[in-house]
Amino acid sequence: xxxxxxxxxxxxxxxxxxxxxxxxxxxxxxxxxxxxxxxxxxxxxxxxxxxxxxxxxxxxxxxxxxxxxxxxxxxxxxxxxxxxxxxxxxxxxxxxxxxxxxxxxxxxxxxxxxxxxxxxxxxxxxxxxxxxxxxxxxxxxxxxxxxxxxxxxxxxxxxxxxxxxxxxxxxxxxxxxxxxxxxxxxxxxxxxxxxxxxxxxxxxxxxxxxxxxxxxxxxxxxxxxxxxxxxxxxxxxxxxxxxxxxxxxxxxxxxxxxxxxxxxxxxxxxxxxxxxxxxxxxxxxxxxxxxxxxxxxxxxxxxxxxxxxxxxxxxxxxxxxxxxxxxxxxxxxxxxxxxxxxxxxxxxxxxxxxxxxxxxxxxxxxxxxxxxxxxxxxxxxxxxxxxxxxxxxxxxxxxxxxxxxxxxxxxxxxxxxxxxxxxxxxxxxxxxxxxxxxxxxxxxxxxxxxxxxxxxxxxxxxxxxxxxxxxxxxxxxxxxxxxxxxxxxxxxxxxxxxxxxxxxxxxxxxxxxxxxxxxxxxxxxxxxxxxxxxxxxxxxxxxxxxxxxxxxxxxxxxxxxxxxxxxxxxxxxxxxxxxxxxxxxxxxxxxxxx
Numbered sequence: 001x002x003x004x005x006x007x008x009x010x011x012x013x014x015x016x017x018x019x020x021x022x023x024x025x026x027x028x029x030x031x032x033x034x035x036x037x038x039x040x041x042x043x044x045x046x047x048x049x050x051x052x053x054x055x056x057x058x059x060x061x062x063x064x065x066x067x068x069x070x071x072x073x074x075x076x077x078x079x080x081x082x083x084x085x086x087x088x089x090x091x092x093x094x095x096x097x098x099x100x101x102x103x104x105x106x107x108x109x110x111x112x113x114x115x116x117x118x119x120x121x122x123x124x125x126x127x128x129x130x131x132x133x134x135x136x137x138x139x140x141x142x143x144x145x146x147x148x149x150x151x152x153x154x155x156x157x158x159x160x161x162x163x164x165x166x167x168x169x170x171x172x173x174x175x176x177x178x179x180x181x182x183x184x185x186x187x188x189x190x191x192x193x194x195x196x197x198x199x200x201x202x203x204x205x206x207x208x209x210x211x212x213x214x215x216x217x218x219x220x221x222x223x224x225x226x227x228x229x230x231x232x233x234x235x236x237x238x239x240x241x242x243x244x245x246x247x248x249x250x251x252x253x254x255x256x257x258x259x260x261x262x263x264x265x266x267x268x269x270x271x272x273x274x275x276x277x278x279x280x281x282x283x284x285x286x287x288x289x290x291x292x293x294x295x296x297x298x299x300x301x302x303x304x305x306x307x308x309x310x311x312x313x314x315x316x317x318x319x320x321x322x323x324x325x326x327x328x329x330x331x332x333x334x335x336x337x338x339x340x341x342x343x344x345x346x347x348x349x350x351x352x353x354x355x356x357x358x359x360x361x362x363x364x365x366x367x368x369x370x371x372x373x374x375x376x377x378x379x380x381x382x383x384x385x386x387x388x389x390x391x392x393x394x395x396x397x398x399x400x401x402x403x404x405x406x407x408x409x410x411x412x413x414x415x416x417x418x419x420x421x422x423x424x425x426x427x428x429x430x431x432x433x434x435x436x437x438x439x440x441x442x443x444x445x446x447x448x449x450x451x452x453x454x455x456x457x458x459x460x461x462x463x464x465x466x467x468x469x470x471x472x473x474x475x476x477x478x479x480x481x482x483x484x485x486x487x488x489x490x491x492x493x494x495x496x497x498x499x500x501x502x503x504x505x506x507x508x509x510x511x512x513x514x515x516x517x518x519x520x521x522x523x524x525x526x527x528x529x530x531x532x533x534x535x536x537x538x539x540x541x542x543x544x545x546x547x548x549x550x551x552x553x554x555x556x557x558x559x560x561x562x563x564x565x566x567x568x569x570x571x572x573x574x575x576x577x578x579x580x581x582x583x584x585x586x587x588x589x590x591x592x593x594x
Contacts, residue, residue: 075326081112082333083280086352090115097129097344104347112347114336116354119270122343123582126266129344133262136255137576143248150244153237155230161413162224170423174212175431179205210428215421225413232408232451236400243393250386252574256379259572259580262342267563267584269339273353275556276332282548283325286541290318293537296528310534317538357555360562362503364586367496374488374568381484388477395470401463404455412447492568499561502554509551516544 094115098104117125127133179188186192190208191200202208231237294314300306339351365373375381418441456463523540526532566586573580 075329079326079329079333082336082350083329084114086114086116086354088115089354090117090121090349090351094346094349095125095129095343096346097131098346100131108346108348112350114350114352116352118355119267119353119584120582122266122270122339122351123263124580125343125345126262127259127580127582130262130342131344133255133258136251136258140248140251140255140576143244143251147241147244147248150241153231153234153240156408157229159227159229160224161227162222164220164222166218166220168216168218170214170216172212172214172425173432174428175207175209178209179207207431208429211431212427213430213432214423214425214427216423217419217421219417219419221415221417223413223415225411227411228409230408231405233404233406234400235403235405236397239393239396239400243390243397246386246390246393250383250390253379253383253386255576256572256574257383260379260567260570263570263582264563264567266339266342268560269335269342270353270355271556271559271563273332273335273339273351274355274357275552276328276335277353278357278552279549280325280328280332282545282552283321283328286545287318287321287325289541290314290321293524293541294318297534300528300530305530306534313534313538317541357552357559359506359555360559360585363496363499363562363565367493370492370496370565370569371489374492375485378488378568379572379574380488381481384477384481384484388474388481391470391474391477395467395474398463398470399467402456402459404453407452407454408450409452410447410449412445414445415443417442488568492565495561495564495568499558499565502557502561506551506554506558509547509554512547513544513551516540516547520544 178190180190182188184205185203187203187205190202190206192203192206193201195201294311297306297310297314301308301311336350336352339353340349343351345351363370418439419437420439421437520540520543523532523537527534527537562585566584569586570583
């Protein structure tokens, strides 16, 4: 008793103020033998006080004590709704994913239903609805467009140009010196001609000092043509195209690897849901059996064949089994939502497994053959190699920036304009009449052809540094390849050994279930006839339930480990436009694996 109180005090379950009285209790070996009942009564009183003090440390019960020992607690309504049985097989309209930018409405969340589906249906829906997979399809399409854009660098570019508009201005032209000293004859002389009266008069082209003319001009114009550019010599062009092609291969291999991973995730979630379904059935049957045994125990107690202790123990066992069943219901509800998340189902649809648990066969390959087949054409490794190739080609394309470039250019076009002059204003005797054209039109055309040669001679090492950085990144992918190769081997070995162990455990679990079931039948008959104790009955019942759970776990582990092995060897299309056929077993030989 003293040691028990010390342990409770150390754990903080008994207040320190209660400890001295508990520790002051003498050990049984220190008490002298006595036949008096006073010491026994005082010992029981101290024990009762300690238990009452410990009971006060526990929180108050949210509900009143249970009066009927055969009653069971009412399950939460949300838990019941989440575990309701399927109303039927899933319909095609229920497999269409919601728009990616939509949020579920309260009506969708409240109007949920449970639909059953097989594993093959689940895989087909996941391949069609997965948001991650759809995003990768877009990445593949983007990489293909980048390759097509890079291929265009082998062709010339032809562009058309055109412009037009109107321009207006007001200008004044003033002569700061007369033009009679140019030697152009009497037409430019101030007295070079005679009028009708015989008096001298200025020639028609004479401009005196200070003569001016002001006019408003307006011009309409339009021009257009074609221009051609063609890179005759570009050392960066071919590496750029090769880098784009390698990036496309990397995205395609990533897509195939995501298909493998998605199938494994869906298979694991489906198998887990199957396991939770079976465990709910097992724990429900166990609780029903508890109620039957509890009723038998009450009947035996009323007949005076078993003590009250058996009834209390059965009640405690029933309460513990109720907790286990409630938790298994919650686990099944969570497993359903996890599968719905992977399938990207509409928010009002909850999936349920319709396939019975069927054990997958033994893995058909040995460990060495599995490893060799997994390495051959593995999209995870091929994606790393494609990334390495893309980085190496990008390094060459960047380094080509230091090499000369030769391009051809050619252009040709025409132009037309119309100019008008108006609002003339003469001053100082006038000027410039020969250039004052009220309306004139100008038309023309031109063409050009030539070569452009460029060579970057110095950029302070910028281009060389960028090329070295890409080369180092390409070298780093080699280590990434080695790490992925080792991860693949570890995953296969773990799945292979666990698959073998699960098959062996399944065989043992089956024998254990058969033995535990017979033992439970025997001990229950012996208990009803008074030949065995309730404690032995409880232990035998626990062994039976544990053996059933172990058999379920072993069966599901066989399927999960098989799915993990299959993931490493499963052939998947690298083109998003090709159909995807779910494959649950390894149907082809390693020689035909991609």
